[in-house]
Amino acid sequence: MESKIGADQAQNSVYDKEIGNNLSTDESSFLGNILREILYSPMNLALLAIICFLVYKIVRDRTEVPSVGVSKPSEPELPKIRRDFTVKELRQYDGNQPDGRVLVAVNGSVYDVSKGRRFYGPGGPYATFAGRDASRNLATFSVVSNDKDDYDDLSDLSAVEMDSVREWEMQFKEKYELVGKLLRKGEEPTNYDEDEDDENVNNDDAEQTNSLRKHLPKSKTETDDKNQESHILQGNNATKTNAQDEPISTDC
The missing domain is CATH 3.10.120.10 (Cytochrome b5-like heme/steroid binding domain)
Structure with missing residues (x-):
């Protein structure tokens, strides 16, 4: 019984080996036929070259890194305008x-x-x-x-x-x-230049006043400040005295 099983296995292995040899032979012959068709046909060679070129371009475009520092030229900035429009x-x-x-x-x-x-x-x-x-x-x-x-x-x-x-x-x-x-019918436009000039003039006057005050003698400045302070104190004391003399109104 065991000898019969061994004989069957040996026969199956031989059969499988023959099938494998046949398949490998068929595959090699199939690939050989394709290569012969490509190599001996000018049209097929041209198509193969085109396919290779397209594959190369696709791979290159996907892997190519854009160069640093190369940027699109920016559009020139327009000067600002300030005015009203109809x-x-x-x-x-x-x-x-x-x-x-x-x-x-x-x-x-x-x-x-x-x-x-x-x-x-x-x-x-x-x-x-x-x-x-x-x-x-x-x-x-x-x-x-x-x-x-x-x-x-x-x-x-x-x-x-x-x-x-x-x-x-x-x-x-x-x-x-x-x-x-946007102007309504009959509405006069605003002169923005005059508004800006007035603002600049006010700023210039304030700067000039501060600069003149800085250049005054120190004693003169301190004297003016003390006189002003004394007048304010006298006014406050007079106000307090008058407020004490006057009766408080109960009409509120």
Whole structure:
């Protein structure tokens, strides 16, 4: 019995060995046929070269590290402006002029949104807001261009819509430069240059007064301070004396 089992196992091993040899022979012949097809066919060689080139480009693009210090040239910064605009004057700043400046009005204030030109400039998703009063658009979530020539007082908007306008106004204040205000019909523009000049003059006068006081003789300064202090004390004592002499009113 045992000899029979051993004979069967030996026969099976021989059979498996023959099958393995046949499979290896088939695989080698299959690969050999593919290589012969590629090497002896110019078209297949060309296709193989193209595939290798594409694989090389994909691997190179994924592994290539961008060079340090190479950055895109920044756009020149536009000079700041400070003035008020009518609705018609605001139309000139829609980003299509040579300097590319973009202004947008929100709730009566005009903002310079030039640094957000990819949103509000020509071709941007909100290009219809450029050079316009965008308050109603922001309140109603509309991108239809507001081409009205008159000042829009937003009086017909609901409370919820006005809250939306105010929220947008806060965002514009945080992100963009305030230029001025949008003028109503008949309203005179503010002369911001005169306001700044007056402020500068007041500051200069204060500096000059302080510098002159520093250059006065020390005795002179101390004398003036003491005289002023004595006058204040005398006035306070007189006030206290008068207050003691007068009867306290009970009408309160």
